[in-house]
Amino acid sequence: MSTTNEKDWPLWEIFLQSKKGLDHKHVGSLHAADARMAVENARDVYTRRGEGNSIWAVRASDIHASRPEDQGEFFDPADDKVYRHPTFYPMPEGVKYI
Amino acid sequence: MPEKKQEALFQQAVDGEQKVEPRDWMPEGYRKNLIRQISQHAHSEVVGMLPEGNWITRAPSLHRKTILLAKVQDEAGHGLYLYSAAETLGIGRDELIDQLLSGKAKYSSIFNYPTLTWADIGAIGWLVDGAAIINQVMLTRTSYGPYSRAMVRICKEESFHNRQGYDILMTLSKGTPEQKAMAQDALDRWWWPSLMMFGPSDKDSPHSAQSMQWKIKRQGNDELRQVFIDRTVPQAEFIGLKVPDPKLKWNEQTQHYDWGEINWEEFNQVIKGNGPCNAERMAARRKAHDDGAWVREAALAHAEKKNKRNAA
Numbered sequence: 576m577s578t579t580n581e582k583d584w585p586l587w588e589i590f591l592q593s594k595k596g597l598d599h600k601h602v603g604s605l606h607a608a609d610a611r612m613a614v615e616n617a618r619d620v621y622t623r624r625g626e627g628n629s630i631w632a633v634r635a636s637d638i639h640a641s642r643p644e645d646q647g648e649f650f651d652p653a654d655d656k657v658y659r660h661p662t663f664y665p666m667p668e669g670v671k672y673i
Numbered sequence: 674m675p676e677k678k679q680e681a682l683f684q685q686a687v688d689g690e691q692k693v694e695p696r697d698w699m700p701e702g703y704r705k706n707l708i709r710q711i712s713q714h715a716h717s718e719v720v721g722m723l724p725e726g727n728w729i730t731r732a733p734s735l736h737r738k739t740i741l742l743a744k745v746q747d748e749a750g751h752g753l754y755l756y757s758a759a760e761t762l763g764i765g766r767d768e769l770i771d772q773l774l775s776g777k778a779k780y781s782s783i784f785n786y787p788t789l790t791w792a793d794i795g796a797i798g799w800l801v802d803g804a805a806i807i808n809q810v811m812l813t814r815t816s817y818g819p820y821s822r823a824m825v826r827i828c829k830e831e832s833f834h835n836r837q838g839y840d841i842l843m844t845l846s847k848g849t850p851e852q853k854a855m856a857q858d859a860l861d862r863w864w865w866p867s868l869m870m871f872g873p874s875d876k877d878s879p880h881s882a883q884s885m886q887w888k889i890k891r892q893g894n895d896e897l898r899q900v901f902i903d904r905t906v907p908q909a910e911f912i913g914l915k916v917p918d919p920k921l922k923w924n925e926q927t928q929h930y931d932w933g934e935i936n937w938e939e940f941n942q943v944i945k946g947n948g949p950c951n952a953e954r955m956a957a958r959r960k961a962h963d964d965g966a967w968v969r970e971a972a973l974a975h976a977e978k979k980n981k982r983n984a985a
């Protein structure tokens with residue numbers, strides 16, 4: 576997204592898992608010359624108080640994102656399939672555990 | 674879609690409390706305004722390390738030294754969270770740094786005051802971080818997603834800054850008469866510059882109205898300043914220090930403190946670069962940047978070499 580100068584360290588997006596069993600969550604970005612430095616810098620920048628026990632660093636230029644402007648059409652197919660939700664099926668009174 | 678229509682939709686989304694994310698359409702003015710504000714904020718965190726860094730080696734005990742070191746390290750982190758948020762708006766880190774080092778970008782005027790005694794470190798944590806917290810808590814609700822998220826992260830860390838500062842002054846105020854006088858002197862010098870941190874009165878603030886409409890800011894400068902005064906005056910009284918404002922008085926009717934007047938001429942002079950430490954701060958930043966050049970280059974050369982080796 577941002578313009579990068581040749582002399583600049585590339586931009587990395589940082590994801591943290593706060594504890595085992597949870598998802599890795601995006602926390603921000605930083606600049607680093609290589610992957611190892613990205614992970615070490617992420618530790619110093621984003622986990623000074625035990626906020627994470629696992630770090631993913633991804634080159635920002637390697638992330639492909641959906642476009643906000645075609646949000647409507649792109650996510651449309653999910654909208655009209657109400658039968659994917661359990662509430663679509665009325666259950667008779669007295670039926671339990673379903 | 675015509676620009677006017679897009680702008681109307683944008684305002685509607687903002688009014689509906691929808692956050693704006695980096696790839697969403699946004700008015701050019703919104704983008705520019707945010708880049709200015711977030712980068713100014715980032716620069717302030719970074720320059721703000723200098724007055725405190727000045728005391729790391731001279732802190733009165735190893736215990737105080739480790740605390741101050743951790744506090745200054747947090748401020749470095751705050752600068753990085755904020756640069757990262759600014760970069761999502763399409764500006765590069767190099768450009769942001771250039772703007773600071775060339776003097777084109779501003780940073781908070783408070784950091785152009787000197788830290789003359791150990792008590793000043795207490796005053797900074799208590800007053801300067803205290804004022805920053807009020808502003809930053811408001812900004813956790815800002816309309817721009819990455820800025821808001823950076824603020825949430827920062828606010829979690831600020832309480833420690835605030836308390837360690839108060840703790841320093843509380844300790845001094847319970848000490849010898851000289852120590853207590855030192856604490857009072859620090860409050861005397863930092864009180865008014867801390868009030869200035871909230872910026873000019875809303876009626877004189879060039880960016881305020883537009884920022885409020887875009888919900889970049891959620892409360893006016895004067896309102897936030899009053900919150901700070903109302904919170905801080907009793908804290909000063911509690912440790913037996915006197916706020917240096919003869920007009921300061923609790924107002925039963927408004928349930929707020931009435932207080933004196935800020936010397937805006939001083940504020941403008943410091944903003945213009947004529948504060949006691951402007952030149953020193955900029956020189957220190959430029960030197961740090963230049964001294965680090967070889968490290969940046971060497972790390973990049975090392976990464977390239979490794980890349981080539983892996984490709985072969």
Ligand SMILES: [Fe+2]
Pocket residue numbers: 718747748751827
């Ligand atoms: Fe900070």
Ligand SMILES: [Fe+2]
Pocket residue numbers: 748802805831834
């Ligand atoms: Fe702070």
